[in-house]
Amino acid sequence: MKTIFSGIQPSGNLHIGNYIGALRQWVNLQNSESKIQNSELFFCIVDLHAITVPQDPRVLKGKILEVTALYIASGIDPKKSHIFVQSENPDHAELAWILNTITPFGQLERMTQFKDKSQKHEANVGLFDYPVLMASDILLYDTDEVPVGEDQKQHIELTRDLAEKFNSKFGQTFKLPMPMIQKDAARIMSLQNPASKMSKSDKDPLATINLLDSEEEIREKIKKAVTDSGSHISKDQGSEALSNLISIYSAFVNKSFEGSYDELEGKSYSEFKTLLADLIVETLTQIQKRYKEIAGEKSILKDILEEGREFAKDKSSKKLLEVKEKVGLGM
Ligand code: AMP
Numbered sequence: 001m002k003t004i005f006s007g008i009q010p011s012g013n014l015h016i017g018n019y020i021g022a023l024r025q026w027v028n029l030q031n032s033e034s035k036i037q038n039s040e041l042f043f044c045i046v047d048l049h050a051i052t053v054p055q056d057p058r059v060l061k062g063k064i065l066e067v068t069a070l071y072i073a074s075g076i077d078p079k080k081s082h083i084f085v086q087s088e089n090p091d092h093a094e095l096a097w098i099l100n101t102i103t104p105f106g107q108l109e110r111m112t113q114f115k116d117k118s119q120k121h122e123a124n125v126g127l128f129d130y131p132v133l134m135a136s137d138i139l140l141y142d143t144d145e146v147p148v149g150e151d152q153k154q155h156i157e158l159t160r161d162l163a164e165k166f167n168s169k170f171g172q173t174f175k176l177p178m179p180m181i182q183k184d185a186a187r188i189m190s191l192q193n194p195a196s197k198m199s200k201s202d203k204d205p206l207a208t209i210n211l212l213d214s215e216e217e218i219r220e221k222i223k224k225a226v227t228d229s230g231s232h233i234s235k236d237q238g239s240e241a242l243s244n245l246i247s248i249y250s251a252f253v254n255k256s257f258e259g260s261y262d263e264l265e266g267k268s269y270s271e272f273k274t275l276l277a278d279l280i281v282e283t284l285t286q287i288q289k290r291y292k293e294i295a296g297e298k299s300i301l302k303d304i305l306e307e308g309r310e311f312a313k314d315k316s317s318k319k320l321l322e323v324k325e326k327v328g329l330g331m
């Protein structure tokens, strides 16, 4: 049996980068026949990670249920996958503490996400330690594969290093997880600045398309998305900005980047933008329809999270006990 684990922070509005890089992959994994029978899937709402940058407490609580509803609206089926909130299972923070004691300081200093975020926010210890908590999330469940966007690759490499180090120090305990990163569209860039990643924390509302944006907002954002000085799509002069839009297109039509480029060759930028906006509107409208049906059902959402927590806790507590025994902790 294979175990798949991934998570998203409830730290802002989920956007099409999260959908393309993570959520869509999760749904495909969940629904692929061969995987269903042999996989155990965990999709976590990683709220302890979210508080490594300042959050408004009332907003954060609401976002946790919003993200849960968006997981379900995007196609995560709680009968096939286990959805739970990270802070509801204290094993994550406890294993992170133990892993801290074998984590070299210098290795965390090299994490590019820490370098980026610590320039934008006050660099607290939690932000520094973020990748160790992520390693703990993954290792607690004997995870085989972690479906994420490109930006998380370095964190999964650290996870593997920590697992190997622990195993060689204390005996075989942790499985070494593999990152599962799509070949195409693994890193969606800002619609306003193709040099920076599409991100929940971008202050420019035109830079991201959120999963809950209205049709008018989506059309306006695509219309205003930066391109280049050209007028027609041509493989000979592919700018970063245009490649990004084609990546988004390829993800929404479920085709390869190359295939989409061939198909679009010769179209005018404005013709292409209309096609792209239509596609995004079509997919997001479906997600939003399901979201509206479930988002108000707070008690159903909480039951789903409780069921997920119980299942997760049952598995993680065994691993944590084994770890504590090996390290020599407790009575
Ligand atoms: P986060 O928003 O940082 O909680 O990310 C949640 C998931 O979405 C992770 O798997 C990320 O790798 C993925 N992700 C976030 N932003 C992007 C992006 N711009 N392009 C592709 N994947 C992304």
Ligand code: TRP
Residues within 6 Å of the ligand: 005, 006, 007, 008, 009, 046, 049, 133, 134, 137, 138, 146, 148, 152, 155
């Ligand atoms: N760090 C991830 C991100 O920001 C979120 C995350 C936390 C995660 N724990 C995880 C992803 C475990 C995969 C597995 O995108």
